[in-house]
Amino acid sequence: MKKLVDSKWSGIALAAAGILMMIYGISRGEMAVVFTKAVNICMECIGIG
Amino acid sequence: MDKKMNIKNWPRHTIQALWALLTNSHISGFVTGKIYTGKLKNACVPGLNCYSCPGAAGACPIGSLQAVVGSWNFKFAYYVIGFLIFVGAILGRLVCGFLCPFGLIQDLLNKIPFPKKIRTFKWDKVLRKLKYVIFLVFVILLPLFLTDIMGQGAPYFCKLICPAGTLEGGLPLVLLNKAMRGAIGWLYIWKNTILIVTIILSIIIYRPFCKYICPLGAFYSIFNKVSIYRYSVDMDKCIRCGKCAKACQMEVNPVENPNSPECIRCGRCKQACPVHAIASGCKR
Numbered sequence: 001m002k003k004l005v006d007s008k009w010s011g012i013a014l015a016a017a018g019i020l021m022m023i024y025g026i027s028r029g030e031m032a033v034v035f036t037k038a039v040n041i042c043m044e045c046i047g048i049g
Numbered sequence: 050m051d052k053k054m055n056i057k058n059w060p061r062h063t064i065q066a067l068w069a070l071l072t073n074s075h076i077s078g079f080v081t082g083k084i085y086t087g088k089l090k091n092a093c094v095p096g097l098n099c100y101s102c103p104g105a106a107g108a109c110p111i112g113s114l115q116a117v118v119g120s121w122n123f124k125f126a127y128y129v130i131g132f133l134i135f136v137g138a139i140l141g142r143l144v145c146g147f148l149c150p151f152g153l154i155q156d157l158l159n160k161i162p163f164p165k166k167i168r169t170f171k172w173d174k175v176l177r178k179l180k181y182v183i184f185l186v187f188v189i190l191l192p193l194f195l196t197d198i199m200g201q202g203a204p205y206f207c208k209l210i211c212p213a214g215t216l217e218g219g220l221p222l223v224l225l226n227k228a229m230r231g232a233i234g235w236l237y238i239w240k241n242t243i244l245i246v247t248i249i250l251s252i253i254i255y256r257p258f259c260k261y262i263c264p265l266g267a268f269y270s271i272f273n274k275v276s277i278y279r280y281s282v283d284m285d286k287c288i289r290c291g292k293c294a295k296a297c298q299m300e301v302n303p304v305e306n307p308n309s310p311e312c313i314r315c316g317r318c319k320q321a322c323p324v325h326a327i328a329s330g331c332k333r
Contacts, residue, residue: 008331011277014138021131030117030128031091037116038090038100038108044208045101045112046219047240048232 061147061315062156069150071106072096073217078103082225093129095136096149097265099211101218103225111188111265112207112214119192119202133265137272141279145259145266146313151213152259158251159298167254169300176261177311183210184264206264208236212244213258255298259313270310277331280307280314286326296321303327 004010025031043049072094075085084103094107110129117126136144145152159166187210192202207214219240223229250257259266273279282304294302296317301309303318307327319327 005275008277010275011138011272014272014275015135015277018131018133018135018138021127021134023131025117025126025128025131028123028127030123030126033117033120033123034093034108034113034128035088035091037113038105039084039086041084041222042099042101042112042204042207042214042218044204044236045099045211045214046222046229047208047215047237048219048223048229048234049208049236 062153064147065150065153065156068096068148069098069153072098073102073104073150074106075104078105079221079225082222084222093132094148095140095144097151097211097213097263098149099207099214099218101214101222103218103221105217109214111211112204115188115192115202115204115206118189119196119204121196121200124193133268134272137269137276139277140269141273141276141308141314142266142269142310142312143276143278143314144269145263146315149259149265150217151263152256152313154216155247155251155256155258158248159255161252163252165253168298173260173300179261180263180267183262184267188264209239210243210262212240212247215240215244256313260299260311266313273308273310273312276308278314278329279331280312280318280327280329282307283326283328286324288324288326290323292321292323293318293327 078084082103084101085106089106090100090108092107093110093113095110097111098105098107098109100108100112110133114126114129117123117129183206187206191205194202195205196202219237223233223237247258254260280303287304289304293304297303298315298317299311299313301312303312314329316329319329
């Protein structure tokens with residue numbers, strides 16, 4: 001297990017998994033939710049809403 | 050190449066400041082009181098940077114995560130979680146040390162002289178676990194399950210805790226917009242109280258928000274041990290003088306655990322080592 005953690009491939013595999021997850025998330029429209037939230041003032045975030 | 054031209058030789062605060070400027074480059078927002086609404090807001094930034102900051106050019110990953118998890122149609126945020134895994138797998142908590150504007154603010158606050166700075170205290174180690182609880186409860190579970198009749202959850206971490214949102218978004222927007230000043234209520238007072246406490250504690254303790262509260266730091270910390278960029282100690286060179294552990298403001302002992310989840314990879318230990326036994330870079 002320690003060998004696996006210490007190997008550079010663990011980081012590379014995780015980074016690749018991250019990219020795949022991002023692509024899947026974008027393909028099902030999650031980016032639009034992020035965009036809509038980010039371009040409107042988040043009243044809760046600033047302590048108003 | 051001139052030694053100074055190499056980015057590795059730049060002072061850390063310069064890199065932090067340049068990054069904060071880059072991710073908050075919508076400077077006109079600080080004059081008009083309006084936030085940036087361009088396409089860059091589709092993308093998350095790696096550090097904690099409120100997207101309601103008038104200067105913010107990107108989206109805060111923690112805010113975005115709560116927005117997707119709390120939306121009525123998605124219950125898992127592949128895009129944001131994937132982004133965080135990608136960044137964490139490459140850099141780990143280097144993001145905290147170099148690419149987080151709120152980390153820079155805490156760094157600068159800690160430079161203010163105070164008669165008795167606190168390095169550690171009795172409950173320090175236990176409180177470090179709090180940030181994981183905050184991530185799980187306020188960022189994931191509450192937005193997912195505490196929903197309105199439309200099935201939408203609020204961003205509970207942003208709403209009830211995040212002092213970065215108050216400082217970067219709340220204060221400038223309220224100062225610049227008369228209508229918002231009229232809408233101030235108990236929540237604004239509560240959030241400003243948290244901000245004031247964070248500021249005072251940051252003067253006394255090094256990065257208290259990062260150590261105990263930050264859900265983004267909690268997530269990245271999981272990757273410190275496996276990230277491509279990492280620290281290593283050459284035990285043949287190490288003379289066990291303890292100078293690295295003494296220099297570390299996150300209270301990590303690099304000799305015992307060079308990739309501790311608490312390490313923000315600021316590089317102070319490397320600078321403190323008299324025999325250059327500590328190295329950082331991509332693992333081979």
